[in-house]
Amino acid sequence: MIGIVNYGVGNLASILNMLKRLAVPACIVNSPAEMDLATKLILPGVGSFDAGMGSLNESGLLPRLTARVQEEKVPVLGICLGMQMLSERSEEGVGPGLGWIPGRTMKFQFGDNPAKLKIPHMGWNIAIPNPEAKLFKDCGMDPRYYFVHSYHVVCQDPAHVAASVNYGMLATAAVESGNVYGVQFHPEKSHKFGMKILENFSKV
Amino acid sequence: MLKNRVMPCLLLKNAALVKTIKFKNPDYVGDPSNAIRIYNEKEVDELIFLDITATTSSKVPDLDVIGRLASECFMPVAYGGGISDLQTMREIFRRGIEKVAVNSHAVACPEFLSAAANEFGSQAVVISIDAKRTASGTYEVYTHGGTRATSMDPVTWARRAAELGAGEILLTSIDQDGTMEGYDLELIRSVTSAVDIPLIACGGAGKVSHFGQAITEGRASAVAAGSMVVYFGRNRAVLINFPSPRELNRLFESISNHE
Numbered sequence: 344m345i346g347i348v349n350y351g352v353g354n355l356a357s358i359l360n361m362l363k364r365l366a367v368p369a370c371i372v373n374s375p376a377e378m379d380l381a382t383k384l385i386l387p388g389v390g391s392f393d394a395g396m397g398s399l400n401e402s403g404l405l406p407r408l409t410a411r412v413q414e415e416k417v418p419v420l421g422i423c424l425g426m427q428m429l430s431e432r433s434e435e436g437v438g439p440g441l442g443w444i445p446g447r448t449m450k451f452q453f454g455d456n457p458a459k460l461k462i463p464h465m466g467w468n469i470a471i472p473n474p475e476a477k478l479f480k481d482c483g484m485d486p487r488y489y490f491v492h493s494y495h496v497v498c499q500d501p502a503h504v505a506a507s508v509n510y511g512m513l514a515t516a517a518v519e520s521g522n523v524y525g526v527q528f529h530p531e532k533s534h535k536f537g538m539k540i541l542e543n544f545s546k547v
Numbered sequence: 548m549l550k551n552r553v554m555p556c557l558l559l560k561n562a563a564l565v566k567t568i569k570f571k572n573p574d575y576v577g578d579p580s581n582a583i584r585i586y587n588e589k590e591v592d593e594l595i596f597l598d599i600t601a602t603t604s605s606k607v608p609d610l611d612v613i614g615r616l617a618s619e620c621f622m623p624v625a626y627g628g629g630i631s632d633l634q635t636m637r638e639i640f641r642r643g644i645e646k647v648a649v650n651s652h653a654v655a656c657p658e659f660l661s662a663a664a665n666e667f668g669s670q671a672v673v674i675s676i677d678a679k680r681t682a683s684g685t686y687e688v689y690t691h692g693g694t695r696a697t698s699m700d701p702v703t704w705a706r707r708a709a710e711l712g713a714g715e716i717l718l719t720s721i722d723q724d725g726t727m728e729g730y731d732l733e734l735i736r737s738v739t740s741a742v743d744i745p746l747i748a749c750g751g752a753g754k755v756s757h758f759g760q761a762i763t764e765g766r767a768s769a770v771a772a773g774s775m776v777v778y779f780g781r782n783r784a785v786l787i788n789f790p791s792p793r794e795l796n797r798l799f800e801s802i803s804n805h806e
Contacts, residue, residue: 459743461714465645489645
């Protein structure tokens with residue numbers, strides 16, 4: 344059973360619907376007790392870094408989430424802001440992140456920007472997976488995903504980068520480190536390509 | 548991603564899917580959930596939902612319906628219809644919609660576009676412009692579902708809207724709507740040559756080659772289709788459909804060979 348951690352941000356129903364479509368048992372996790380029913384966890388997120396961390400703290404779910412991921416090594420998948428929250432801190436905020444992936448979340452900076460790239464990076468883009476990445480197993484040639492973000496995670500250890508995306512620079516599109524996974528894009532909005540990511544996560 | 552986007556533009560009336568001809572005679576074409584299910588299977592990259600009666604009947608957008616649509620769509624969604632305040636936009640984004648289109652209210656209150664762009668980012672704010680050819684061959688912007696003339700010219704309005712912070716233009720030709728006879732290329736070209744922001748051409752798509760025309764001749768960055776993706780055949784039998792990725796790839800290849 345995959346538990347989608349509900350700490351009060353965004354619409355979780357599309358993630359749930361996509362898992363349902365894949366016939367993967369899933370539920371929304373609203374309490375620490377419900378978190379114990381899940382064998383895998385998804386940490387979604389939209390909005391700003393401090394607001395996201397603040398909501399997670401206030402939800403009362405953080406201690407149990409941390410124990411399950413850090414001690415019991417339950418696989419966790421951060422999505423969008425959820426992935427950025429896996430890092431140690433963000434230029435967007437002042438508070439700490441979860442720190443489960445060593446590294447920082449930085450704002451896109453384009454210098455003279457001849458291509459007139461906009462921030463946020465919003466739209467479909469091709470991810471370049473690391474061949475070893477479990478999330479991208481059998482994802483096909485030029486897999487495309489839907490991105491909406493102004494910040495990107497810079498991993499301290501390049502080995503944690505599971506995929507990159509080209510947007511004025513090579514930015515981290517996905518991370519993997521042990522049982523901790525993250526995707527910067529929205530698999531639930533990336534039809535068959537996103538479905539494959541969630542399917543692969545359900546099998547790790 | 549430089550590939551041009553192709554997206555269904557679906558019209559809602561009381562939570563049912565309808566299709567108009569020249570903005571008139573909404574014809575029931577089914578339940579949005581069924582259409583979404585099919586577009587999910589067809590790997591559609593983006594969807595637009597427009598509630599065509601929200602403004603004219605002074606209804607507030609139905610947030611439950613919008614939330615349901617957003618959660619059923621396995622692709623990004625733009626919603627428009629009846630948007631006239633930031634709080635409603637906030638609620639819509641919270642429900643998982645990626646972009647919100649504003650039309651009549653932006654004409655009445657252009658600064659609203661700036662306020663929306665400041666809070667949600669330009670990328671999430673679409674200016675929807677409905678235009679109609681006048682007897683003298685120029686174009687005029689209409690609001691309230693094509694029922695109110697504004698005496699504004701679409702090029703001037705598009706430029707202003709972009710300056711105010713709209714991140715994208717959805718330009719619909721009222722004359723071509725539902726005809727399936729092709730886009731109004733002159734209208735599209737006049738707007739794309741005046742603004743830098745991406746433009747979605749809408750109104751008149753009947754076949755894949757029309758997309759090519761809007762992109763090459765009109766310089767549209769994206770194309771939307773209504774009748775073409777909900778009807779089949781001469782008798783307009785309702786059949787939710789979408790060109791295959793292969794057909795679209797062939798189109799894009801011919802476009803890039805052309806350039």
